[in-house]
Amino acid sequence: MKTATLPSVRIEPELREAAESVLSDGESLSAFVEQSIRANIERRRLQGDFVARGLASRDRAKENGQ
Numbered sequence: 583m584k585t586a587t588l589p590s591v592r593i594e595p596e597l598r599e600a601a602e603s604v605l606s607d608g609e610s611l612s613a614f615v616e617q618s619i620r621a622n623i624e625r626r627r628l629q630g631d632f633v634a635r636g637l638a639s640r641d642r643a644k645e646n647g648q
Contacts (some may be wrong), residue, residue, distance in 0.1 A: 588619075 598611075605614055
């Protein structure tokens, strides 16, 4: 599979400095951004699953009269 690029995003210089200040040794800003995107995708998927389970539980409780 070919790789793709993300669109460029303009940010405040302070945000870039903050991101660069937390990079691990040898970590690039690009690697940090990629990992951040991956982590947020996973977090949103888990959050969506959590909400779906909660709504399903609510519906079951209503059906059972609990």
